[in-house]
Amino acid sequence: MIATILRQAPADRRASIIAWRQLSDILAQRGNQLSDDDIRRSLHALAVLRPRVPESVRRDCARAIARHGRFAPLVALYANDVPAVSAIMLREARLAEADWLALLPATNAMARSVLAGRTDLPHGVNRALASLGSASVALPQPEVVEQEAPAPAQPIAPEPVAADAPSQISELVRRIDKYQSTRAQPGPSRAPRAAFLFETGPDGVIHWVEGVTRGAVIGLSIAEAAFGGEPGTDGVAAGAFRQRAEIINARMLLEGTAADAGEWRFSALPWFDPATGQFRGYRASARRPHRNEMPYGRPAPEDSGDSIRQLIHELRSPLNAISGFAQIISGQMFGPVSSGYRSMAETIVGDAASVQSIIDDLETAARSGTARVDAPSEEVVDIGAIVTQVESELADLLADQRVDLSISRVGGPFLGHSSDADVRRMVGRLLTALVDVSEPGAILVGQLVTESRHDDMLQLRIVRPATIRFATSAELLDPGFSPEGEAPGAAVLSLGFSLRLVDSLARASGGRLDIGHNALTLHLPSANSKAEAGLEAQQGE
Numbered sequence: 001m002i003a004t005i006l007r008q009a010p011a012d013r014r015a016s017i018i019a020w021r022q023l024s025d026i027l028a029q030r031g032n033q034l035s036d037d038d039i040r041r042s043l044h045a046l047a048v049l050r051p052r053v054p055e056s057v058r059r060d061c062a063r064a065i066a067r068h069g070r071f072a073p074l075v076a077l078y079a080n081d082v083p084a085v086s087a088i089m090l091r092e093a094r095l096a097e098a099d100w101l102a103l104l105p106a107t108n109a110m111a112r113s114v115l116a117g118r119t120d121l122p123h124g125v126n127r128a129l130a131s132l133g134s135a136s137v138a139l140p141q142p143e144v145v146e147q148e149a150p151a152p153a154q155p156i157a158p159e160p161v162a163a164d165a166p167s168q169i170s171e172l173v174r175r176i177d178k179y180q181s182t183r184a185q186p187g188p189s190r191a192p193r194a195a196f197l198f199e200t201g202p203d204g205v206i207h208w209v210e211g212v213t214r215g216a217v218i219g220l221s222i223a224e225a226a227f228g229g230e231p232g233t234d235g236v237a238a239g240a241f242r243q244r245a246e247i248i249n250a251r252m253l254l255e256g257t258a259a260d261a262g263e264w265r266f267s268a269l270p271w272f273d274p275a276t277g278q279f280r281g282y283r284a285s286a287r288r289p290h291r292n293e294m295p296y297g298r299p300a301p302e303d304s305g306d307s308i309r310q311l312i313h314e315l316r317s318p319l320n321a322i323s324g325f326a327q328i329i330s331g332q333m334f335g336p337v338s339s340g341y342r343s344m345a346e347t348i349v350g351d352a353a354s355v356q357s358i359i360d361d362l363e364t365a366a367r368s369g370t371a372r373v374d375a376p377s378e379e380v381v382d383i384g385a386i387v388t389q390v391e392s393e394l395a396d397l398l399a400d401q402r403v404d405l406s407i408s409r410v411g412g413p414f415l416g417h418s419s420d421a422d423v424r425r426m427v428g429r430l431l432t433a434l435v436d437v438s439e440p441g442a443i444l445v446g447q448l449v450t451e452s453r454h455d456d457m458l459q460l461r462i463v464r465p466a467t468i469r470f471a472t473s474a475e476l477l478d479p480g481f482s483p484e485g486e487a488p489g490a491a492v493l494s495l496g497f498s499l500r501l502v503d504s505l506a507r508a509s510g511g512r513l514d515i516g517h518n519a520l521t522l523h524l525p526s527a528n529s530k531a532e533a534g535l536e537a538q539q540g541e
Contacts, residue, residue, distance in 0.1 A: 006041055016052040018214065019045070024061045024074065031071030043073055050081070056401075058085045060440070066092035072099035079103070079111045090114040097122035104128055135211075193259050193289055198266075200281040204241050216256035222247070222268070222282065231255045244270045244279055249293075252286060265289045282446070293344065323352035380527040381423055383458055384414035387448055390427045396434065402440040407460075409451040416458050417525040418509040426505045427460065430513075430522060433498035438465040446519075450528060460522040470494075473515040 005023060010016040031039065050058070066089050078089040090111055095103070101124065104112070115121065116129050153510050204223025216231075223241045226232025230253075237250035247268040255261050268284030329337055329345035334522025337345075354415050391405060398405055416423065431444070438444055446462040468476060478496045502522065503513035511524040 001186050003038070006045055010049070010052070011443050013052060016049050016059050017054070020049050020053045021061055023049075024065055025073055027074040028065035028068060028256060031074055039073060043077055046077055054080060055085060059088060062086075062088040065071075065089075067094070070094055072103055075099075076103050076106050077515065079107050086111055087114050091118065097124050101128055142486065146440070157419040174404050197284070198269075198286065199283050202281050204281070212254070212260045213256055216254045216260040220252075222284075226253065233266075237266075241282070246270070247282065250290075256524065263289055265293060273371050319355055323349055323356075326352065336514055379417065379419055380387040380415050381418060382414060382418045383416045383418075383427075383460075383524060384409060384422055384448060385411065386420065387414075387427055390424065390431060393428070394435065397435055401435055401438065403435050403438045405435070405446075406443060407446040407448060407462075409448050413528060414448055414450055414458055417527050417529040418511075422505050422509060423524070426502050426522060426524075429498050430460075430502045430520070433495050434465055434520070437467050437495055439467060442466065450526060456526055457523040458526045458528075460524075461519045462521075463519050476515055530532055 005019055005026075008015075008019075008502050010019050023046055027034075027039070027042055027046075034042070036306060052396045055405070058081060060077075060184060062081075065074075070093075072095055075089060075093045075095060079086045081089075087110075091114060097461075100121065102117075103471050104115075104125070107115075112129060115125070121129075155471070193212055196209060198206050198209040198217055200222055201207050203220045206217050206222070209217045220232055222233045222237045224232070225235040225238045232253060234251040237247050237252075239252070240247040249267055250264050252264040253262070254264060264286045265288070266286035268282040270282055271280050272278060273280055300364060310509045326345040326348035328334060330342050383390070392406065394405065434444055443466060444462065444465060446460065447457040449461060464471075476496060477499055499513065500513070506524065507514050509524060511522070514521040514523065
């Protein structure tokens with residue numbers, strides 16, 4: 001069976017997916033019974049196939065084989081996939097203690113952080129994780145892993161992989177979030193915090209904090225100086241760390257909410273194991289700088305709105321050129337083109353349109369950070385009709401995710417004050433984000449509500465999917481949050497970013513996005529009372 005699979009080189013994406021599923025299932029069930037040569041060739045084939053197999057398929061496979069994943073080499077291969085895939089495997093895999101100990105050196109910091117959260121691992125594995133120090137719980141920076149090219153003798157050969165196009169957009173998302181985080185967020189304002197405590201491991205990475213949001217500090221290193229306005233510490237801390245010396249009033253820069261972001265001063269003492277004398281890290285306290293510690297004449301923070309818009313322009317220009325050439329090929333404007341090339345060109349046109357939509361969302365998010373909230377628009381749109389159209393446009397996504405969408409109507413009519421384009425973007429982005437985080441087979445239930453024609457607001461209520469049923473409001477608005485704990489690699493824009501975008505657009509229209517315990521509710525200004533008044537005036541005449 002496995003020899004047959006390896007002999008057939010997958011000709012297209014569908015064949016690659018089938019081969020991935022078959023090889024994963026065989027190794028999970030009978031890996032310990034195969035010969036060393038079959039194991040080596042199978043793992044090599046999976047490594048070659050991985051770039052061609054969608055992340056959603058790899059997640060489904062990991063979920064299917066995780067509970068009976070007792071073949072250590074296969075667990076190691078999945079553990080070194082993107083976080084959304086590896087976390088599923090590592091939370092459920094059952095290996096012998098010797099296999100776990102052999103696997104640990106080949107795992108990254110994110111994988112070890114998942115294992116550190118398990119309570120069912122053998123005692124020896126927990127001791128091994130503890131001996132690795134803070135690396136087992138640190139939040140690592142994303143790394144780009146190059147796939148090894150296969151030997152010419154192998155029947156399955158990798159296709160040329162283009163440069164990682166989403167990386168620029170992901171960086172753009174990070175920059176926009178940095179820009180937005182310095183502005184006031186919806187809800188009650190919070191005063192900047194005054195002090196906090198933290199500890200590092202022997203590598204200088206902060207692994208424990210009390211007094212500020214964990215995400216703003218965990219994973220930063222005091223062993224290396226940060227430059228260019230990036231979060232981190234200055235050279236004073238890095239120099240003292242190398243000497244294992246006391247750190248006094250070193251500078252630290254944080255990002256995050258208004259309560260956490262900005263400059264801090266911290267002092268720290270090294271601590272050592274009393275029994276062995278081994279260096280264990282630093283224990284520190286941080287405070288806001290005094291007025292006399294701030295440099296005079298410091299320029300105001302650079303407004304990154306212009307630079308973000310410039311980067312968006314730089315992304316859009318080549319994208320338009322690529323899409324234009326693809327349309328020329330698919331339309332055979334310069335002469336006949338083979339069906340294979342036309343199919344490729346049509347795929348490029350579709351992908352370019354998807355990326356264009358993402359860029360439009362990013363531009364809207366960048367603009368909303370400085371835009372003044374205006375009075376509700378005088379334009380009247382039929383929100384009920386727009387919701388129906390969006391439901392129809394999401395049919396392919398719903399089928400691919402195996403999710404059902406059911407939005408009922410309560411009351412009516414559903415006329416609102418906003419622009420047609422903004423309502424389409426708000427409803428489309430909200431539903432798409434919730435479908436993306438729904439489990440296969442789930443039903444996404446919602447209501448479009450206007451309880452009275454004189455209500456000021458229309459409401460689109462969507463019941464929380466089970467994967468985010470117990471997530472807090474802060475977690476849902478965090479661009480790094482998803483049910484797997486990381487932004488999904490399959491979605492360039494995360495759930496948190498999408499919800500922030502919807503809320504920004506709604507507030508610009510005079511509405512808002514509420515995150516309740518059971519549902520997410522989009523409020524939009526109602527035009528029903530005005531329409532009713534006009535109808536009554538006509539009847540009076």
